[in-house]
Amino acid sequence: MAQSDGTSHEMVEIRVVPVTRANRGLVASLQLAPEQIDFVASNADSLDEARSDRDARPRAVMAGDCVVGFLMYEAPRDDDEARIYRFMIDRSSQGKGYGKAALREVLGEIRGLGHVRHVSICYEPENEAARQLYRTAGFVEEGLDEDGEMIAELVLAAPSGR
Ligand SMILES: CC(C)(COP(=O)(O)OP(=O)(O)OC[C@H]1O[C@@H](n2cnc3c(N)ncnc32)[C@H](O)[C@@H]1OP(=O)(O)O)[C@@H](O)C(=O)NCCC(=O)NCCS
16 A cells, blocks of 8 residues: 655555446546546546456556546566556546555556566657656656557566565
8 A cells, every 4th residue: 555645745545446346437437637638548438448358457546535546557467568558547636646656556566466577658748747757656768659659668676586
C-alpha cells in the first residue's frame, strides 16, 4: 500500500485493486478534463475490451475507500515485458499525488509477478503530465511508435538474491 506523498499533499492510502462487479460502475463513471479526453480511451470502452482479452488486468485506483482512478496492464507469462496501456486519475482527484502513488503500487504488483523484467508505457508526445509522471518513476523514452505515440520503458531491478 502506497501513500500519496509530497509535503503539500494530504496523506491518503492509495491501493490498486482488481475491477469487480462491485466497483465497475464507479470506474466507468470517472471523468477527465475535456482537453485530456484524447489522451486515453474511455474507461467503459477499456472495461469492454478487457472482457474479451485474457491478458488484460484492469485495476481500480483507490484513495482510502474512494475509487479515484483506473489503469490497465498486461503481463503475459511467456513474456518478460509488461505493458501498462491505460492510466487515468479522475479530474477531481488529479494533482494530489495519487497518480504517482498508483504507479508505484502497480509497479510493485508487476514486480511481484516474478517473471517481468521490463515495463513499457505509451502516451501522446504532447502529454506533459504523463511524461513527467513516468520520467519521475524511472521510465526512459524510447521514441515514437508507428501511431506517433511515445513509448517509454522501465527496467525492473532484479529481486535481491537472484
Ligand atoms: C497523468 C495523470 C494520470 C497524473 O495523475 P495525477 O494524480 O494528477 O498525478 P500526481 O498528482 O501523482 O503527479 C505526479 C507527477 O506527474 C506530473 N504532473 C502531474 N500533473 C501535471 C501537469 N498538469 N503538468 C505537468 N506535470 C504534471 C508531475 O511530475 C507530478 O509530480 P510532482 O507533483 O512531484 O511534480 C493524470 O493527469 C491523468 O489522468 N491525465 C489524463 C489521462 C492521461 O493522460 N493518462 C496518461 C496517458 S495513458
